[in-house]
Amino acid sequence: xxxxxxxxxxxxxxxxxxxxxxxxxxxxxxxxxxxxxxxxxxxxxxxxxxxxxxxxxxxxxxxxxxxxxxxxxxxxxxxxxxxxxxxxxxxxxxxxxxxxxxxxxxxxxxxxxxxxxxxxxxxxxxxxxxxxxxxxxxxxxxxxxxxxxxxxxxxxxxxxxxxxxxxxxxxxxxxxxxxxxxxxxxxxxxxxxxxxxxxxxxxxxxxxxxxxxxxxxxxxxxxxxxxxxxxxxxxxxxxxxxxxxxxxxxxxxxxxxxxxxxxxxxxxxxxxxxxxxxxxxxxxxxxxxxxxxxxxxxxxxxxxxxxxxxxxxxxxxxxxxxxxxxxxxxxxxxxxxxxxxxxxxxxxxxxxxxxxxxxxxxxxxxxxxxxxxxxxxxxxxxxxxxxxxxxxxxxxxxxxxxxxxxxxxxxxxxxxxxxxxxxx
Amino acid sequence: xxxxxxxxxxxxxxxxxxxxxxxxxxxxxxxxxxxxxxxxxxxxxxxxxxxxxxxxxxxxxxxxxxxxxxxxxxxxxxxxxxxxxxxxxxxxxxxxxxxxxxxxxxxxxxxxxxxxxxxxxxxxxxxxxxxxxxxxxxxxxxxxxxxxxxxxxxxxxxxxxxxxxxxxxxxxxxxxxxxxxxxxxxxxxxxxxxxxxxxxxxxxxxxxxxxxxxxxxxxxxxxxxxxxxxxxxxxxxxxxxxxxxxxxxxxxxxxxxx
Numbered sequence: 001x002x003x004x005x006x007x008x009x010x011x012x013x014x015x016x017x018x019x020x021x022x023x024x025x026x027x028x029x030x031x032x033x034x035x036x037x038x039x040x041x042x043x044x045x046x047x048x049x050x051x052x053x054x055x056x057x058x059x060x061x062x063x064x065x066x067x068x069x070x071x072x073x074x075x076x077x078x079x080x081x082x083x084x085x086x087x088x089x090x091x092x093x094x095x096x097x098x099x100x101x102x103x104x105x106x107x108x109x110x111x112x113x114x115x116x117x118x119x120x121x122x123x124x125x126x127x128x129x130x131x132x133x134x135x136x137x138x139x140x141x142x143x144x145x146x147x148x149x150x151x152x153x154x155x156x157x158x159x160x161x162x163x164x165x166x167x168x169x170x171x172x173x174x175x176x177x178x179x180x181x182x183x184x185x186x187x188x189x190x191x192x193x194x195x196x197x198x199x200x201x202x203x204x205x206x207x208x209x210x211x212x213x214x215x216x217x218x219x220x221x222x223x224x225x226x227x228x229x230x231x232x233x234x235x236x237x238x239x240x241x242x243x244x245x246x247x248x249x250x251x252x253x254x255x256x257x258x259x260x261x262x263x264x265x266x267x268x269x270x271x272x273x274x275x276x277x278x279x280x281x282x283x284x285x286x287x288x289x290x291x292x293x294x295x296x297x298x299x300x301x302x303x304x305x306x307x308x309x310x311x312x313x314x315x316x317x318x319x320x321x322x323x324x325x326x327x328x329x330x331x332x333x334x335x336x337x338x339x340x341x342x343x344x345x346x347x348x349x350x351x352x353x354x355x356x357x358x359x360x361x362x363x364x365x366x367x368x369x370x371x372x373x374x375x376x377x378x379x380x381x382x383x384x385x386x387x388x389x390x391x392x393x394x395x396x397x398x399x400x401x402x403x404x405x406x407x408x409x410x411x412x413x414x415x416x417x418x419x420x421x422x423x424x
Numbered sequence: 425x426x427x428x429x430x431x432x433x434x435x436x437x438x439x440x441x442x443x444x445x446x447x448x449x450x451x452x453x454x455x456x457x458x459x460x461x462x463x464x465x466x467x468x469x470x471x472x473x474x475x476x477x478x479x480x481x482x483x484x485x486x487x488x489x490x491x492x493x494x495x496x497x498x499x500x501x502x503x504x505x506x507x508x509x510x511x512x513x514x515x516x517x518x519x520x521x522x523x524x525x526x527x528x529x530x531x532x533x534x535x536x537x538x539x540x541x542x543x544x545x546x547x548x549x550x551x552x553x554x555x556x557x558x559x560x561x562x563x564x565x566x567x568x569x570x571x572x573x574x575x576x577x578x579x580x581x582x583x584x585x586x587x588x589x590x591x592x593x594x595x596x597x598x599x600x601x602x603x604x605x606x607x608x609x610x611x612x613x614x615x616x617x618x619x620x621x622x623x624x625x626x627x628x629x630x631x632x633x634x635x636x637x638x639x640x641x642x643x644x645x646x647x648x649x650x651x652x653x654x655x656x657x658x659x660x661x662x663x664x665x666x667x668x669x670x671x672x673x674x675x676x677x678x679x680x681x682x
Contacts, residue, residue, distance in 0.1 A: 030450050053441075060445035072446050081448025087440035096450055112445075137441070146438045162441045259431055268434025300432055300439055311435060356427055366427040383426065 010367070011199040012377055017211045018188030020371040023199040024363070031102045031196030032360050034094040035113045035210070036368035039184035042088045042157040042302070043220045048176040050130075050164030052086050055177055057129050059084045059093065061122045063111035068122065071108050080105045082112070088150070088158055089302055092368060096360070102197055110209045113185070118174035127170045134163050141240040141412050142311075144232060146298075148410035149242050149307070152228035157221050158302055186217040191371035195364050223305045227406035229421040232413075239319040239413035242298055243327065243424060244309030245405030248398075250301040251373060256386055257394035258299050258308050263345035263352075264337055264395060265297040265310070265330060270348070278344060281310060281329050288325035289318040295326045303373075308402050316414035327424055333399040337392050345395075350384050559682035561674075564618065572634035574623060577681060581623035581631050582669070583642070584679070587653055591640060592616045595654040605665045609654045612668050620671050620681060621655040627662035642666070 010024040041052040059082060062068045075082050080097030082105070093113050095105040137143045151159045164172065192206045225246045248254035266279020276282040281295040293314040300307050310330065314322035337345075356362040357380060370377050378386075409421040432439055497505055503514035560577045562584055567573050572585040587595075592609075596616075600606040613619055623631050623642075630646035637643030638659060639652035649660030656665040671681040 056441065056443045059443060075446040075448065079449045080446070081444060081450060082446040083442060083444040085440050085442040097448065098450070133441075133443070140438070142435065142438045146435065255426075255431075259426060262433065296434055298432070298435055352433065353426055362427060369427055 010377060012371065013199070013203055015187070015203075015206055015211070017214050018186075019206050019210055020191040021193075021199070021202050021206045022191065022367050022371045022377070023194040023197050023202050024367065025196055025198075026360070026363070028196055028360060029098060030096055030360065031099050031194065032094060032096040032364050033102065033106055033109060033192070033194045033197055033202075034092050034364050034368050035109060036191040036193060036372050037091045037093075037113075037185055038089065038189040038372055039091045039180070040087050040089040041160040041162055042223065043184050043218065044160050044180070048172065048180060049160065050168040050172050051176045051180045052091065053130060053133065053162065053164040054123065054126055054172045055091065055180065056084045056086050057126050057133065058116065058118065058123065058177065059112055061126075062117050062119055064115040064117060065111040066108060071112070075105055075108055078104050082108065086162065088160070088162070090369070090372065092365070094361075094364065099196055106197075106205060110205065114209055114212055116177075116181070118177045120174050123172075123174045123177065124170075130164050130169050134166075134169075137163055141236065141238070145240045145242050145311075145410045145412050148230035148232065148412070149244055149309075149408055152230040152410055153225055153244060153246075153307060153408035154305075155224040155226050157223040158305060159223075182213065183218040186213040186215050187211050188214070188216050189372075191368055193364055193368040193371055195360050195367075223302065225305060225406070227408045227421075229408065230410040231415055231418070231420075232411070233415050234412060236413045237316055238313055239316050239411060239415065239418055240311075240313050241319065241323055241409065241411040241413075241418060242309055242311045243323065243407055243409045243421070244298060244307040245402050245407045247299060247306030247308035247401075248301060249304050249306055253386075253390075253394070254398065255301045255306065257390050257398040258301070258306065259349055260342070260345050260387065260390045261333065261395045261398045262297040262299040262308070263348045264333060264341055266295070267299075267348075267352075268296050278348070280333070280341075281326050284329035284332075285312070285314075285322050285325045288321045289314065291315040291318050293318070293322050295322065307408075308398070309407075317417055319411075319413070319415070319418040323419060323424065327403075330399055331403050334396055334403055337395050339392070342390075342392050342395065346387050346390065350387050353383060353387075354380055559680055561678060561680050563678055565677050570635075574634070577622075577669075582681060583619075583621050583623045583634060583655075583666075585619045585634070585653070587617055587619055591653040594640070595652060598652070598654075598656075604657050604663065607656060607665055612654055612656075612665070614671070615673065618679070619654060620679065621666040621668055623666070625649055625662055626657065626664040626666065627660070632666075 010022065013021045015021065039052070044051055060068055060071050063071070066074065071082070075095070075097070078097050078101035080095055080101065082093075082095050085092045085094070093109060095109045097105045147161045147163070151161065153159070187210060190210060192202055192210060194202050227245070247258050264280060266276065266281040269276050270278070279296070281297065285293055285295045291314065293312065295310060295312045298307070298309050298311040310323075310326040312319075312322050312326050357366055367377075407421050407424065409424075411418050501514075501518065503518070504511055558578060560575055560582065562573075562575065564584070564586070567584060567586045569586045570588050570591075572583050575582040575584065595609040598609070600608065609616065625632050625644040625646065627644065627647055627649050630644050632642035632644040632649070632651060634642055637650040639650050641653040641655065642651040643649070644651070644660065644662065647661050649662035650658045651662075651666055652658050654665075655668070657663070669681055671679050673679050
């Protein structure tokens, strides 16, 4: 495999149990190891909603090999950090520290992912932290709107929220967590990825410790798109609204077309405090209202489905105009997109991807996700080529899929002037 | 294929949630430090829930803004109750009061300490029965005129002589120039009728004999010192007069010596 930036080779091994091991040495002074598990919140069942939120907060609880105090003290003593990130598909346990101390933190990482004890009193101590997490998430309207649109768009699996639902706060107990781990943290669904770590060391660790649960675990249910609407009326003067329809699954060519379409339409400002001239959405909506607003294309891809749409923030009186202007911009793309726009969008997408690889976090994430999804590693050059191969018709078809598909919507704020999903 | 960040752009932080269990001190190295410049967008991959105050047991400190300072107004001086008034106006009076109280307490304390110490130390001095043995009370009515009585007092013989009028006149008329140790009689007696002296010869300490000698007083047989009726040395080797102890007449008939 061609190394990233030609610094060193990326090595990938698949163990007989199904565990993927990938490592790359970028000769940074700090190393980073991640355990990627296909155990996001889509794998929660109706009985244990919110267990992934608790698992996310339980990363520092007592394990069979180390107490909570020892984990915290040991990781802090070497200046490392331990964190968990979970999305709807995956959970990522990552540690980082200086190269020389990687053995220490690796030991704690293994403990946390393979042998947690979930002592009942420690788990019940997590309840205030769950509440705090939810309160913090409620501070950003974007979080509420995106969680809402997932809940409205899907019937199962992907409709689960990243955060514990209110009725389950304090109800999730150690048994739920142990069962979830037993059923979902299996070797075939895990990947051990290291940046700045020797591949043989990782292989040894993987064979010794991460082989405890074999098999595929509980298969997740296929996500069913339904298309619904969620409206949260509150006193905020800004209306956050997202209109989506079903998009493409991860890894397909259609997903690439949707990503290019996202950048054709405009996916966030590229110049701080600029006027966003390259964003079609932005320019189109600017004609519809003089009040401050923001509009960007929203795209997310999951293993068997995806969402694509427009995310708008507007003053409550102008909300209807803004949303309608944004949707009409997407409709305009169905008629065809100019070469200049297409090239520009592809360049922006390539730049965004390559820049995300520049930080060790982004690089680890990219390596881990590729390792999880079958172990076939696509180098950045291959990905850049794939991006280039997207044609204008692909983009137009993607836009058509959005316009003609059944829409889902989520809005929050003062919704007097916000249209319903069937009025768009 | 594309990472979450690349796929979702600016909204990627809201498609995942992060909990930092142990917050390390490694900050993300600037990617540009390795090779060229980077236009990496400032929007990081971490979700909004990363804010540090979430993971309290994980070793991240929170600002202690919930601590309430208790109300101390029960213990404040009246002039200091108002937090908006300057305390400089009352500072002089407060200081004076405090220093005075301290000073007075110190003085009282020192005196108390001195008293206590003195009482303890003086308990080691002579006790009352010993002190009582140092005084002697004599009934004078039992001593006839011209007679000398000897008492044991403080281990020494005490002579009390009831002098006659003739003896008193004689002694008072003695010329001081003739005396080895010049002392007038009235300097040696409180009441001229009674002469009270310690009966120890001032030469070498023998006890003189009463009503003997050439001068009508005492005669020391050891080396021949003659004392007169006032106990003064007249002839002989003794250098000084007989010692007169401290005595007082409690009434006409009783004297307490010592």
